[in-house]
Amino acid sequence: MNIRQSLLQLNESSSDDDDEISFAEYHIFHQPSHSKRKHDGSIPGHLVKFRDRQAGHARMYQDYLAENSTFSLTDFRRRYRMSRDLFKRIMAAVEDHDDYFKFKFNAASTPGLSCFQKVTAVFRMITYGVAADATDEYVRIGESTVIESLKKFVKAIIKVFGDEYLRAPNEMDTSRLLAIGQERGFPGMLGSIDCMHWRWKNCPSSWHGMYSCHLHEPTIILEVVASQNLWIWHAFFGLPGSHNDINVLHRSPLFSKLAEGQAPQVYYNINGHDYTMGYYLADGIYPSWATFVKTIPEPQGNKRKYFAKAQEAVRKDVERAFGVLQSRFAIVRGPAHFWDQETLGDIMKACVIMHNMIVEDEGEVDPDERFQDGGDNVQPSHDQHPDLDEFIETHRKIRDKETHHQLQQDLVEHLWQHHSDQY
Structure with a gap:
């Protein structure tokens, strides 16, 4: 027997x-x-493991997506970092873009995971910064599937929403930014710029020296330009943490459109002087270029003290944007656990894109100015092809120190005359 x-x-x-x-x-x-x-x-x-995926999906659906869901919209907003309507819009777009997120049966006719389960597992990793296997008990999904879902999800976000929500300002955007800058006492301002370090826990040992920074551990740098409503207009990510803000700037494409004559035209007058290039508020490490306005170290006199106070107050927009980005997506606040730079870059870009989507969804951006045309918004607002001499001359103007100091002095007078009672 x-x-x-x-x-x-x-x-x-x-x-x-x-x-x-x-x-x-x-x-x-x-x-x-x-x-x-x-x-x-x-x-x-x-x-x-028999995970009973169907029962897991049914429970999750009742908890968050059903008409009379167990948890309120406030609970959903706190746990997913966005409104339920925005989440459903993102989930539907990702599912349409990549068949990986569609519900399927395997060769043995066993039902697989739903799109909601995969995307929820990804959001748990992104918003809470938890390990991949920490979602299994609730979402009923394996560790390797979560990691695969995360990689495919961030690529889909970049592909579907990147042109609209991670774009250079077009003419309409520039006009709005200039109007906001004028109202705040800084005519010609397009935002504020700074860099952030993201710790890389699993940096290969042979790269530690190249990626280690003042924090004495490997990091990767994110350069950002943000406006008052926390919208991120420029994100450049990937340089080793051993670089400083100046090194990053020299490799950044921030001024490429301006040098190529494809940026929107900017004209403004301050204290009787005409200017044709917008500028960003920056801290003291940035170079004295015509496209940056820095504070005055150890200012003397009421006018200069007032300018330093106003500049430092408005420049905090980019610091606030960093804080909100890290608060919403804990994965970029804690140490990065992935091994390859491409995946880390995709995660960072996807978080920036979703950050901008949340800014728009929650009313920080005028709904009448929603950007319907997607990729058309990143096309040059006017078509110019400068020759070599014009390209070199534009570069010279961008880095002109005399214009930088003149602009700073004009802003000192302008703020003192028109806005001294606001700060």
Whole structure:
């Protein structure tokens, strides 16, 4: 009598529970010492987990997406960092873009994971910064599937929404930014600029020296330009943490459109002087270029003290943007656990894109100025092809120190005359 017949006979004589016999059979016939046949795909001795994915999806749906959901919209906003409508819009777009997120049956007609389960697992990693296997108990999804879902999700976000929500300012955007700057006492201002370091826990040992910074651990740098409403207009990510803000700036494409004559035209007058290039508020490490306005270290006199106070107050927009980005997406606040730079870059870009989508969805951007044309918004507002001499001359104007100091002095007078009662 073989082992299976013995088990069946034991079952008939002592128990009517088929689940107990199947469990016993499973452990006997899947041990390596008892395996007699070749396994083409399964691992001998590997315990297959029955996660009951359908029940998991039904429970999650009732918790968050049903009409009378268990948890309120406020709970949803706190746990997903965005409104339910925006989340559903993102989930639908990702599912349409990549078949990986569509609900399927495998070759054995076993139902797979729903798009909601995969995307929820990704959001748990992004918003809470948890490990990949920490979502299994609720979402009913394996660790390797979560990691694969995360990589595919961030690529889909960049592909579907990147042109609209991570674009250079067009003419309409520039006009709005200039109007905001004028109202705040800085005519010609397009935003504020700074850099942020993201710790890289799993940086290869051979790269530690190149990526280590003043924090004495490997980091990767993100350069950002942000406006008052926390919208991020420029994001340049990927340089080693050993660089400083100046090194990053020299490699950044921030002024490429301006040098190529494709940026929107800017004209403004301050204190009787005309200017044709917008500028960004920056801290003291940035160079004295015509496109930057820095504070005055150790200012003397009421006018200069007032200018320094106003400049430092408005420049904090970019610091606030960093704080909100890290608060919404804990994955970029804690140490990065992935090994390859491409995945880290995709994660950072996707978080910036979703940050801008939340800014728009929550009313920080005028709904009448929603950007419907997608990629058309990043096309040059006017078509110019400067020759080499014009290209070099534009570069010279961008880096002109005399214009930088003149602009700073004009702003000192302008703020003192028109806005001294606001700060």
